[in-house]
Amino acid sequence: MKKWNYFLLAVFIYLLAIYGIGVVESQSEASNIKGFTDALWYAIVTLTTVGYGDSYPVTPVGKVISLTLVIGSIGVLGYLIGEITNKFNLYMEKKKTGFWGTNFENHYVIIGYNDFGRQVASQIVATGHKLAFLVNSKEKLDLIKDVFHFDNCFAMFADYNNDEAYDKINLTKSKAVFLNFDEDTDTLVYVLNLKKKYPNVDVVVTCKNSELKETFVNAGIKYVVSQTTVASRLVASYIFEPEVASYTEDLITTSRTENDFDMQQYKINTSGMYFQKSFMDIFLGLKKEFNAIAIGIVSHGKVIKNPPSDFVLTENDYVILISNGVSKKHLEKAFGVKEGK
Known part of the structure; x- marks a missing residue:
């Protein structure tokens, strides 16, 4: 003054x-x-x-x-x-530093950043979805901006205890949040605080110690990925079913070309062409029109593998399918939504 x-x-x-x-x-x-x-x-x-x-x-x-x-x-x-x-x-x-925030909605949020987070973010960005980062280090912020300098990417530097930061990244309007910390204990403490403030936000976490998976579930986390469990299963599959393991690994990697295939999920809504269609009709239609293969559905939050042929999908159900990268834009038009949740 x-x-x-x-x-x-x-x-x-x-x-x-x-x-x-x-x-x-x-x-x-x-x-x-x-x-x-x-x-x-x-x-x-x-x-x-x-x-x-x-x-x-x-x-x-x-x-x-x-x-x-x-x-x-x-x-x-x-x-x-x-x-x-x-x-x-x-x-x-x-x-x-992202102080002014972003107007992203229906986007994904990654809190914390390391090499593993970079790989996860690369897969999300490749699908064309919007992505927001929140980190508490300017050094990590610079690393993010060096790699993810796209219009559909936003990065913010702020203290994790700053509630305004979550408003600026539109946390409550995001589709899902991935907590990406180096230590399981840090992730667990953060989860407890985050779910207390934002109980309706879908949170995905990874844990190195598989014994902590149940603890995370009890904390209100629906999607808990044990890195050691996933890696051990994939390694075991490579030992006695190497081709199956190779195929599986390809399917969980974002496809980008005609020769790349991955598993995708699309939401059923009233404007899409598969609303109130049976699984068999959808299966045949996807194969004929897009050379895609329906392998399952999600109904009322439950994954159904190889559902009955006469199962009718309605609004807010999902179709899980296998398709190449070129067909994605056509599938998104047919379903009336982008790939993902």
């Missing part, structure tokens, strides 16, 4: 000097400054360093006051430029 008081005082003195020049110079017939308006014009030209030369003091007193005005102009101009530069730099710094 004192800073602005000093600035206002300087402006008052500056205007007083302009007024003084106008009064002194108007008393001289040889002067081209005939009043306050001319003096103000002279001051503005001097302040902006334009220097037209059409107005200038001729009296000794006017010249003395003008000297003060010129020196003061340097200070005022320097202060204004400095303030504008500081404000601009502050704005750009806030923009860089």
Whole structure:
């Protein structure tokens, strides 16, 4: 506040000097400054360093006051430029750190960042979905921006205890949140706090210690992935069913080309072409129209593998299928939704 008081005082003195020049110079017939308006014009030209030369003091007193005005102009101009530069730099710094937030909706959120999180994020971005990161390190923020410099990606630096940060990344409007911390204990503590504040948010976590999986489930986490369990199953499959394991690994990787295949899920809604169709009709239609294979459904939150042929899918059910990367955009048009939940 004192800073602005000093600035206002300087402006008052500056205007007083302009007024003084106008009064002194108007008393001289040889002067081209005939009043306050001319003096103000002279001051503005001097302040902006334009220097037209059409107005200038001729009296000794006017010249003395003008000297003060010129020196003061340097200070005022320097202060204004400095303030504008500081404000601009502050704005750009806030923009860089995501301070202004994002308007993303129906997006995915990753909290925490490491190499594993980078791989997860790459798969999500490849599907065309919007993704928001929240990290508590500027170093990690820079790493994210180096890799995910896309319009559908947003990254924010903030303290994890800052509730405003979750509003700025639209956490409650996201589809799912992935907690990506290095230690299981950090993840568990964070989960307890997060679910307390946002009980309706879908949270996905990974745990290195498979024995903690039940603990996470009891904490209200529906999707808990044990890294060791998944890895051990895949390794075991490679040992005695290598081709099956290779195929499985491909199916859980986002497809991008005609020769890439992956498993996808699409939501049934009233505007899609498969609303209130039987599973067999959907199976045959997908194979004929898109060379895609329906392998299961999700109904009322329950996954049904190889459902009955006459099972009718209604609004908010999901179809799980296998398709290549090229067919995705056509499938999204047919279902009327993007891939994913």
